[in-house]
Amino acid sequence: MASIPLQQTESREAGEAAERRWPEEGHTRIPYWVYTDESIFKKEMQRFFHGPTWNYVALDCEVPNPGDFKRSWIGNSQVVVVRDKDGSINVVENRCAHKGALVCWKNKGNAKDFTCPYHQWNYDLKGNLQGVPLKRGALGQGGMPKDFDQKKWGLRKLQVTNRGGSIWASFDPEVPDFETYCGPEMLSYVDRLFPGKGLRLLGYSRQIIPCNWKMYFENLKDPYHATLLHAFFITFGLWRADSKSESIPCSDGRHGIMVSRNEGKKTTEATKDMSRFKGEFDLEDKDTVTPFPEFPDRKVVGLTLFPSVVLQQQANTLGMRHIIPLSAKEVEVSWTFFGYEDDTPELARLRLRHSNLMGPAGFVSIDDSEVLTQCQFGANGAEDSMAVIEMGGKDTEPQDHMVTEVLIRSFYRFYKEAMGF
Amino acid sequence: MASIPLQQTESREAGEAAERRWPEEGHTRIPYWVYTDESIFKKEMQRFFHGPTWNYVALDCEVPNPGDFKRSWIGNSQVVVVRDKDGSINVVENRCAHKGALVCWKNKGNAKDFTCPYHQWNYDLKGNLQGVPLKRGALGQGGMPKDFDQKKWGLRKLQVTNRGGSIWASFDPEVPDFETYCGPEMLSYVDRLFPGKGLRLLGYSRQIIPCNWKMYFENLKDPYHATLLHAFFITFGLWRADSKSESIPCSDGRHGIMVSRNEGKKTTEATKDMSRFKGEFDLEDKDTVTPFPEFPDRKVVGLTLFPSVVLQQQANTLGMRHIIPLSAKEVEVSWTFFGYEDDTPELARLRLRHSNLMGPAGFVSIDDSEVLTQCQFGANGAEDSMAVIEMGGKDTEPQDHMVTEVLIRSFYRFYKEAMGF
Amino acid sequence: MASIPLQQTESREAGEAAERRWPEEGHTRIPYWVYTDESIFKKEMQRFFHGPTWNYVALDCEVPNPGDFKRSWIGNSQVVVVRDKDGSINVVENRCAHKGALVCWKNKGNAKDFTCPYHQWNYDLKGNLQGVPLKRGALGQGGMPKDFDQKKWGLRKLQVTNRGGSIWASFDPEVPDFETYCGPEMLSYVDRLFPGKGLRLLGYSRQIIPCNWKMYFENLKDPYHATLLHAFFITFGLWRADSKSESIPCSDGRHGIMVSRNEGKKTTEATKDMSRFKGEFDLEDKDTVTPFPEFPDRKVVGLTLFPSVVLQQQANTLGMRHIIPLSAKEVEVSWTFFGYEDDTPELARLRLRHSNLMGPAGFVSIDDSEVLTQCQFGANGAEDSMAVIEMGGKDTEPQDHMVTEVLIRSFYRFYKEAMGF
Amino acid sequence: MPAETAAKMESGEALDRTELRALKQDLWELYEDYAQACDRQDFQAWTTFFTQDCEYKAISRENFDEALPHATLYCDGLGMVKDRAMALRETAVYEPRHLRHFLSGLRVTSVAGDSIESEANFLVVESMSGRESRIVFVGTYVDRVVRTPQGLKFQSRQAVFDNYRVLVSLVVPI
Amino acid sequence: MPAETAAKMESGEALDRTELRALKQDLWELYEDYAQACDRQDFQAWTTFFTQDCEYKAISRENFDEALPHATLYCDGLGMVKDRAMALRETAVYEPRHLRHFLSGLRVTSVAGDSIESEANFLVVESMSGRESRIVFVGTYVDRVVRTPQGLKFQSRQAVFDNYRVLVSLVVPI
């Protein structure tokens, strides 16, 4: 796995952040101030989301035709993802070069170009400034100075990668290529979900969780909780400690791969530790927990692709969980559910049904949203305290089971260094 | 009165707080920045609420049976008050030792033990960690490291005192005992309300007042306002300047005792200064202002027991006003109304009726909530200005009347020193 | 134009503000942090609104009779404007000298004096403390100390100017006189709207715009946007680039005069640049865009009188737009619409109709409120970016047309220096 | 009449659907008139909705569910109702405010002779100078209404509010 | 009919209870249809609720109570109503939004021939991209409704909002 340096992109650092000291135990501890301090949040936005990272922004099936656009977020910066006339995809920051108004006011649509409403500066689909009304004045008076160089005042253009229909962008022109950024193992899992066949958009679910964005990210690096908290998972065997699993940190720990297998409703040795297992509980409509075996490897997968997204494949529901940090104590999670163009009607139907497991009303995701809220309550005002993450040991090597917090440890080893703590 | 040092419990201090300078007049002035500065608020939470103080948390009649619990607050930290199997009362912080989730999600209930929902770490009623599921892994894989010492990872346990049924807790193991902390005079008044007989819970009223918590505390150290602001008090003689009264600062001024007597509806010399006296106004139902003489001393009492509570006895209403600071500019006041097990039905009835004087809809408390809101409005953005508190002189000695701000002066003499201003 | 120094009125400066560096291009650039940084906001409140400036507070027709009062704002400080017994107008800060409660709780009314509800300190209409109840105690006990000097504890009194019925106030006793502060050109335009004849109050519209107060101020220094954004203006010729216009910075750029002429519905050379011109669109009721020619100069005028108000005369609607900054990212705009006592019924009717152009539901003002919201969205989190304001050149001299941002450049030349950037 | 509601109806002499609808219409007018009196802050009018032997409580759901007797605002008998009205007019000090009630979901839970038990949801929105309008109370009325020669009156009205805490103060009855 | 309401009824030819209820039902449908047209942002439909000689105001309670003539949105005659509708469609620039009306407490305050005076509370909740839904308007309609061959129409509708200030802008009529 390549070691990609995460450069310091901002020169001045907020005072408070600079003074924090990490607990001496290192990556087996998480001081709660990483979840509460707004100056740290600011630094994360700059260093991670504006830094040399690839950020998920859209699926290309959301903007199928030339001129189709969609607004998206990278950290707390809004961008516009737009399909150009030649079919390629551009990502530009949604801020007029003149006086900063958002240029695009709709979440989705089709446009030949973008005109800022304020003074009608006009940009082409690449973000180039192509028109400044009254540039030469009116009735011979006013207008822009002769040395005004229109070419310098376009929208900020981002680096863009389209990987099998998933669109990624970066503010940093020096960002390594997407393949290097992911590393081979993560890349193979991305490709597994985006093998190049046409995608079909099923819809969105958006939610706000009053917790730090990293708590959400950690939650998907934590197979240990899933086998204990989620009664629905455990009972119907969708995710259980006694299934063949893997926990693989990637790229110095920033990314993580969580793999398991759906082994159906069962009772084993390990069930006794899963007190929330409900053997007596059964469903009227079994389809909800009966996946069609679409992937030959029969795996169930959760990928945390730093810093902006979780890629989820559970039963037949496929989802991109876009992480949009709002403040140190609030994160928006924006779910895009999708399938493939070649889905059979029956599989299409199952995708919709299985999406009931996930999202703001998901049979299992409700538990997560609720518990993360309670974690933030616990972190608030507890700056002298810290979490302990020693399940599965203290190191950061890949493990071939799920009774471990190795993905979280790896992440904080990376985080600590990247943030300079 | 013993002088109890209030140690500095936090090492780093927020920048802004450190630079503030108190007006040179000293304790006869209050600079408005004590009510508006969030860095001062943070320091108060640490130094006072997490420091060597006793904080009111509950009445023992709220958790009568083993396993009965109640959530409560000390400053901005949530705790759980729980009756142990042996009948004693424990207070533990409501934050899982693992990753910080609140362990207890209900305000009241009964439990055999506490299981954190996230990974089901299980704590006994003393807060000891007694179970970590999958501690030894599953199918021979994963689990906690061998050197993981379960004994070290309990919930944070607080010091607890039960004084006649009133429950007090402290985060600081070095806190002096409750008797010393109160001092003999305050203690005698606490014992007057909690003489050891059984208590009966009548109910709660909670309110949020958009003012600094100290403003609320001051309001109950200010007999002077009560005889002028509260038309209902004055008119019906429940609290008047021309009644025999006392104003007694305790423990270097942190606590305060305010005493008066109900002398009924009357007109005297002093009435002319009480412009809100409404001689013509009378009640249809006199019971509201006709206390049954339950205390032999016939006193009416308001106690400010630093930093967390006001104990109120007015007519036949008895109340604990729990002060829960939310931010520099907001405080929650949580009222617990109670009586005694041996109350006659008639006295029980009067307690309910007289509680109409108090709380968010109280005939007199409405005035306070509203006026404190206006005080915060005045303080906001007035960092260059200050209050003057010279009624009844400039010193901090006990006085045997109510036309005085001596309790407030004493408090700020204490505060100034304790905060290092 | 006199150069009036704007002294530094606060001694300590918030840390962050002190470290900011303006872009090297100077007044042709605006770094977005001027719109987002709360420490800069705090400094602006002190230096501008509490400094040697004249702030609009009311029209004298709002308080016609002795004792009539009205609450108003200067920056984030609340004041009371009250007509004294002798017919003159006083402005006092609305904060009790005792413990800071707001003394006046109503927005408008009539009073003989002001009594603070908390302890009933009583102030005359000049703000002098004239009564302290129980000052000499009760029953021979308590009361204020002998050396308590009532004269020292009045409400804070502001400097006041009444210019033709418009009322202005200043916290700074050293403020230059109003004439000097405005300078002759601005003064002549103020006098044009307030020539000394009786005013008639028509009513208020208040709105909150989630943008920095300077963005609102800039919007009224920006004739360039009006001829492009406002389809209603352009279409009906109420404000167009191809009308005779002037853009005149005053007093080092703090104030600005924007002048044009209503030339009715027309199509000219310049129309082609105004893409929002809607030639085909016509009104059922032409009165809305048909001003009665009340001013001999036939001008349409927008004045930005630093720091607190925009004076607007467009068609027959006259309005004071009071700028009340709430935080770095929010401003209240409080519109007072007025006419003259000698208005004919027909003119009075037109004023009401034409006020539909303006305010929170104004045919043209809707555009501004919406676009400014989007500008703040753009500024948030864009501290490394900046606006460019070079329309009409790079200098700060008056221009006789509207295709220019000269008023904004002049303002920021002033601002940069006044704030010490 | 929906099965749900019917099951909860304890009346000896069950109403038919038409009678129940007529009753609900009468109750709805009572509820709306009451809300309107509160919104107008006409405290005198507010007293006229109660019987002599009435009980009025504005009580938190927390107390209500735990069957605790304390109510944030508590009137035991018409005398106390009238005293509350007078105190609000004559002695209480509070900042001016506007309140608006919104009602939904009226249901009759019992009919026994002239005594009717009914419930409805309430939402109260407050507007004050310098602040945004906000929800101050939300919850359920739990009532006993009686027919009197002067029309329907509340013998018992409990405004059970779900709010965890009161925002500043409860001045105007809910 | 409650005494309260009756007292305020100035009608020469007082309605009986049944007639009043029928009238209220008609009015309620008018109010709801109007609210629905606003929620749909169907500005053309909105114009159809007014008479030729109508007046429409969205006015703050502050101005209303002080009897100040200025209204935040003011239409004097159907021409201005239609011009407003057209301007909203053709010239105004605003971010997309969803609005929902909630009505409660309809009351008839006067009936004189074909002219009816009535009131009701309104609550308008706004939803926009990237923000939480929030109350944007709360207050009371003060109306004069007339019977016309095309059904009931507003001769005068005043949406008196309690809000101290408008949140950004008032685009869609209340």
Next chain:
Amino acid sequence: MPAETAAKMESGEALDRTELRALKQDLWELYEDYAQACDRQDFQAWTTFFTQDCEYKAISRENFDEALPHATLYCDGLGMVKDRAMALRETAVYEPRHLRHFLSGLRVTSVAGDSIESEANFLVVESMSGRESRIVFVGTYVDRVVRTPQGLKFQSRQAVFDNYRVLVSLVVPI
């Protein structure tokens, strides 16, 4: 019947005004009873409002307007409705909360035999410990109701919420 509504009515056998009003009254009771079951968090009762072949969706306006099939909460058939009810009782982990529905603006958009299409606005306010009460959902029901021997039932109920995003989680059905 208002022209507006009539225009949208696609029924072959148009109802007269009286019939329509009677239908609306029946629907209103159905809507209120449903809301009440949700407010009581009586998940079992909630299942009784649906037909065997029902569809229930809590869907964002964003998805609804774009005709995207995904719904935040989606039940296809009574089995899934019952499974949701059971999961909420048995497996879901969530903090206690109180919810109150407020409905307004019921309208019938189509009648065809025993099948009725209708809509109404909803507002749901949530109260939780330690927090202020707040609007969690606002939007419009888009329904198909059928007459069954057991009364009116939802064959299709779509709770189309305008909220840009769900506040934490959608536990109790809307």
